[in-house]
Amino acid sequence: MKLLSRKSITAATAVAVLGGLSIAAAPTQAAGPAHSSAAVHSGTAVPELTPRQLAKLPLADRHLTKHERHNLAVVLRDYQVAEGKSIDVKAFVDSFTKDGVFNDMVPGVAYRGKALGDVLPYMANLFPDVHRDLKRITVNGDVISIELSIQGTFEGPLQSPAGTVKPNGAKVDAPTADFWYLHNGKVEKFNCFVGYSTMYQQMGVNWDWASAVDKH
Template sequence: MSLDLEKIIRNAYQVAEVQDIPGWIDCFTEDGTFTDQSVGVTYRGAEVGEPVRTYAQAFPDMHRELYDVYVRGDIVVVELSLNGTHQGELTLPMGSIRATGKTIQVPCCDVFRLREDKIESFNCYPSGTVLMAQLGVLNNLEAAFAH
């Protein structure tokens, strides 16, 4: 069973990698959730596609480098980095950051709970501090966000 759950999650990452939003949504149970812990927002239903769409817009070359995958019961934990070039507007709950042209390599930890071969919950823990520092806005957050 562990190998199967790992395969399901690796497939989900591949679907996100090619920016297949309907395919990504289909990876989730009907009541599945995606929580971006760096901004404190939980997406449900078709909304689970929004973070993938948002990051694809901001980082069209987004690549998720998977380092380690751990499976225990119905839980899969993945250590990874989010990599890309900031070429479009990054829209966050607190505002938007215009393209900076900067490259990111943001450490992240993802925790998935699966049910019947689908993602029931996905808690994404990207390092928001590292992301903001790499985009060059950490020391001037107020000026960086368009209101």
């Protein structure tokens, strides 16, 4: 297999591109050659990224292959439907292959099949205004790596082994790294590394080191 060259994108303005990846293209976008090759995504067309949309991203290398542009469009669309104001569980689940998996790597939890539908509601319950601030994107064929931060306001209860942590309106900005692996235009594996220690600290949850020390 020929290894595709590495292409990196610094995506400080990626949110502007997300707005152009709605399920139904605007009338002015629906016509014309730019969307004539839009792929079918579980019954829903995912518009290819146009040169204008790509221009909104500070691309280090703008010569992404057609295949890479489509993969990037699929991933950006998944971030769009995960936004607090535009949650679309079905669209997120449908973006995965039949045996696709979402791995929440830090706690070691895997979601497959119908369980994929639990991912977005869980975060939106904690942070109704949840937003992923994409900072840097690397596209390499069927693999897309993203440095980002998960932002939001702690307005929903957090269930913990010690009981329920009540929301306090705290703002969170947790460092995160996402790794997307696609196959035939769908997500085969999504590995997500969230800086939970930072997130919980920002939510007002302090680790009880004393109790851990007392056990020894």
